[in-house]
Amino acid sequence: xxxxxxxxxxxxxxxxxxxxxxxxxxxxxxxxxxxxxxxxxxxxxxxxxxxxxxxxxxxxxxxxxxxxxxxxxxxxxxxxxxxxxxxxxxxxxxxxxxxxxxxxxxxxxxxxxxxxxxxxxxxxxxxxxxxxxxxxxxxxxxxxxxxxxxxxxxxxxxxxxxxxxxxxxxxxxxxxxxxxxxxxxxxxxxxxxxxxxxxxxxxxxxxxxxxxxxxxxxxxxxxxxxxxxxxxxxxxxxxxxxxxxxxxxxx
Amino acid sequence: xxxxxxxxxxxxxxxxxxxxxxxxxxxxxxxxxxxxxxxxxxxxxxxxxxxxxxxxxxxxxxxxxxxxxxxxxxxxxxxxxxxxxxxxxxxxxxxxxxxxxxxxxxxxxxxxxxxxxxxxxxxxxxxxxxxxxxxxxxxxxxxxxxxxxxxxxxxxxxxxxxxxxxxxxxxxxxxxxxxxxxxxxxxxxxxxxxxxxxxxxxxxxxxxxxxxxxxxxxxxxxxxxxxxxxxxxxxxxxxxxxxxxxxxxxxxxxxxxxxxxxxxxxxxxxxxxxxxxxxxxxxxxxxxxxxxxxxxxxxxxxxxxxxxxxxxxxxxxxxxxxxxxxxxxxxxxxxxxxxxxxxxxxxxxxxxxxxxxxxxxxxxxxxxxxxxxxxxxxxxxxxxxxxxxxxxxxxxxxxxxxxxxxxxxxxxxxxxxxxxxxxxxxxxxxxxxxxxxxxxx
Ligand SMILES: Nc1ncnc2c1ncn2[C@@H]1O[C@H](COP(=O)(O)OP(=O)(O)OP(=O)(O)O)[C@@H](O)[C@H]1O
Ligand SMILES: [Mg+2]
Numbered sequence: 001x002x003x004x005x006x007x008x009x010x011x012x013x014x015x016x017x018x019x020x021x022x023x024x025x026x027x028x029x030x031x032x033x034x035x036x037x038x039x040x041x042x043x044x045x046x047x048x049x050x051x052x053x054x055x056x057x058x059x060x061x062x063x064x065x066x067x068x069x070x071x072x073x074x075x076x077x078x079x080x081x082x083x084x085x086x087x088x089x090x091x092x093x094x095x096x097x098x099x100x101x102x103x104x105x106x107x108x109x110x111x112x113x114x115x116x117x118x119x120x121x122x123x124x125x126x127x128x129x130x131x132x133x134x135x136x137x138x139x140x141x142x143x144x145x146x147x148x149x150x151x152x153x154x155x156x157x158x159x160x161x162x163x164x165x166x167x168x169x170x171x172x173x174x175x176x177x178x179x180x181x182x183x184x185x186x187x188x189x190x191x192x193x194x195x196x197x198x199x200x201x202x203x204x205x206x207x208x209x210x211x212x213x214x215x216x217x218x219x220x221x222x223x224x225x226x227x228x229x230x231x232x233x234x235x236x237x238x239x240x241x242x243x244x245x246x247x248x249x250x251x
Numbered sequence: 252x253x254x255x256x257x258x259x260x261x262x263x264x265x266x267x268x269x270x271x272x273x274x275x276x277x278x279x280x281x282x283x284x285x286x287x288x289x290x291x292x293x294x295x296x297x298x299x300x301x302x303x304x305x306x307x308x309x310x311x312x313x314x315x316x317x318x319x320x321x322x323x324x325x326x327x328x329x330x331x332x333x334x335x336x337x338x339x340x341x342x343x344x345x346x347x348x349x350x351x352x353x354x355x356x357x358x359x360x361x362x363x364x365x366x367x368x369x370x371x372x373x374x375x376x377x378x379x380x381x382x383x384x385x386x387x388x389x390x391x392x393x394x395x396x397x398x399x400x401x402x403x404x405x406x407x408x409x410x411x412x413x414x415x416x417x418x419x420x421x422x423x424x425x426x427x428x429x430x431x432x433x434x435x436x437x438x439x440x441x442x443x444x445x446x447x448x449x450x451x452x453x454x455x456x457x458x459x460x461x462x463x464x465x466x467x468x469x470x471x472x473x474x475x476x477x478x479x480x481x482x483x484x485x486x487x488x489x490x491x492x493x494x495x496x497x498x499x500x501x502x503x504x505x506x507x508x509x510x511x512x513x514x515x516x517x518x519x520x521x522x523x524x525x526x527x528x529x530x531x532x533x534x535x536x537x538x539x540x541x542x543x544x545x546x547x548x549x550x551x552x553x554x555x556x557x558x559x560x561x562x563x564x565x566x567x568x569x570x571x572x573x574x575x576x577x578x579x580x581x582x583x584x585x586x587x588x589x590x591x592x593x594x595x596x597x598x599x600x601x602x603x604x605x606x607x608x609x610x611x612x613x614x615x616x617x618x619x620x621x622x623x624x625x626x627x628x629x630x631x632x633x634x635x636x637x638x639x640x641x642x643x644x645x646x647x648x649x650x651x652x653x654x655x656x657x658x659x660x661x662x663x664x665x666x667x668x669x670x671x672x673x674x675x676x677x678x679x680x681x682x683x684x685x686x687x688x689x690x691x692x
Pocket of ligand 2: 044
């Protein structure tokens with residue numbers, strides 16, 4: 001059984017589909033890259049996967065781990081192991097970063113029928129995860145994403161991923177905002193989290209990230225759907241020639 | 252409150268005049284303060300209780316408050332342990348306790364403040380012409396009727412004079428305890444006048460608490476802050492839910508003087524904070540902020556007038572309210588920048604988080620600018636919980652309820668956390684945030 005199976009998905013806002021007929025199968029252990037021009041609907045797809053209530057699914061299905069994902073709300077999906085690394089993580093002033101991470105961690109433990117961890121024990125867990133993504137400890141006591149630079153926000157997303165240990169991670173443009181050194185550290189962290197039981201969908205504009213996290217499949221996304229799929233060599237072609245050579249025939 | 256407490260036959264003003272006569276004839280009034288009491292009641296007669304369209308009370312209905320026939324709160328014993336529990340640990344050797352407005356020497360402790368801290372009864376201090384004149388002058392153009400009533404009945408006030416260059420190791424706490432009443436509603440009129448000499452620094456926390464319901468605390472605070480001096484004035488208002496609270500804070504800032512005023516209100520029948528600040532000389536700096544969490548029919552109102560009278564001064568205001576049920580809040584703030592006050596920096600920001608359809612918030616930030624080279628901004632937001640923030644938290648596995656309560660809590664907490672006293676932050680987390688949790692549970 002596949003971990004994720006999207007079939008002919010149409011979704012968007014009331015009356016307007018942004019995602020138009022996406023089909024995609026992701027198995028455990030795989031890394032998929034989705035590349036495509038601005039405004040093509042990549043983030044919309046990601047948010048539909050995570051269960052954003054503003055989007056309407058007009059057609060198609062998503063099966064996750066054998067269950068109907070569209071029947072689950074955002075929190076249930078998260079607890080079932082779906083993770084979205086946001087393209088634009090929101091700032092939440094007043095919410096302490098470390099405390100928030102502990103709440104999320106505990107929500108998962110409770111779901112698994114385990115005891116919650118106290119702040120002291122969690123501190124140790126967090127230290128280790130912060131090291132993994134190369135994040136300074138001072139970000140523990142900051143308000144969630146408030147005043148973080150673009151790169152710091154992205155690191156914080158990966159930190160959350162590391163803390164939660166999801167089965168299916170969708171990382172939406174996690175590379176933008178990171179300088180090359182930070183990108184290497186983050187990519188190394190993501191690679192350490194990868195194993196045969198989980199899967200990764202990387203949404204990106206640039207092939208740069210794919211030098212550090214090697215995809216098994218590359219999909220070209222345009223006009224709300226996947227117009228071409230291939231191996232990692234497709235990313236190099238896209239980088240060298242731009243999207244026009246693949247998008248043009250589709251028009 | 253019982254209907255019998257409201258004497259329908261009299262006008263509210265007549266009831267106050269009658270109470271005033273009784274007060275002057277009784278043993279609470281101090282002879283030395285009689286000129287102030289007299290000037291206060293005359294001012295009251297002139298101003299009268301606000302009618303509906305009164306420009307100072309556009310958003311605040313004081314009808315019920317004015318129509319309540321109060322007795323003056325008498326001296327009343329309080330449980331020492333209860334009082335102790337209201338004293339912040341950091342202030343245990345720097346606390347002044349007042350019960351129904353009267354200073355309690357035996358419950359207070361000033362040992363941590365040293366010799367430079369001087370406090371006197373207003374009744375005694377008023378013998379000095381300067382102090383008497385300060386009090387009378389403040390009445391000349393008093394435009395707030397409740398502040399005039401305070402002067403009409405003042406008998407317990409204190410005068411604190413901080414000498415030049417004085418600084419203190421611990422913050423000063425003023426604890427105002429109201430004992431309320433089992434029968435007729437009672438009122439007290441605390442008065443504080445504080446002068447900070449040049450370069451003096453004082454951090455103070457003013458906490459208000461009630462041992463029971465049915466009271467009206469009507470406080471007036473005056474600050475004269477001399478060159479280079481700085482004050483933080485944090486009002487923690489945790490009065491009984493069945494009480495009324497008015498406070499007027501008047502501040503004069505001289506050259507390079509700083510004033511940090513904060514209020515946090517736990518909500519009651521009616522709370523109104525009135526700030527009147529004059530930045531009189533170059534380089535003065537003002538910060539005002541307030542936070543409240545309102546449920547049921549609770550009300551908190553802030554009325555602010557800031558006068559920029561000199562160049563190179565700055566003022567900023569940040570107010571946040573979380574309003575549930577039929578709670579109400581208002582913000583009516585005007586910054587007046589005089590002709591000569593070039594290079595003024597000023598901003599006002601009011602954020603309200605509305606948790607119910609019946610919650611109500613009025614906001615009127617206002618600028619009156621007569622200088623041409625200034626930087627002034629103002630803004631207001633009134634909104635529900637942000638859907639994207641809620642979604643973000645839920646994608647991390649937090650339940651709808653937990654995510655909502657976290658967002659509501661954080662909305663006020665982002666302001667509370669900036670208070671530089673850990674004891675106060677913990678206390679407010681306890682009162683304000685618990686209130687939200689209770690509502691969400
Ligand atoms: N509220 C809305 N109603 C209708 N269309 C919207 C709304 N919000 C966004 N869109 C449109 O949906 C389209 C897809 O946006 P989306 O963010 O999914 O693209 P993307 O591929 O992630 O782009 P980028 O590469 O810039 O991140 C855009 O054309 C955008 O204008
Ligand atoms: Mg996008």
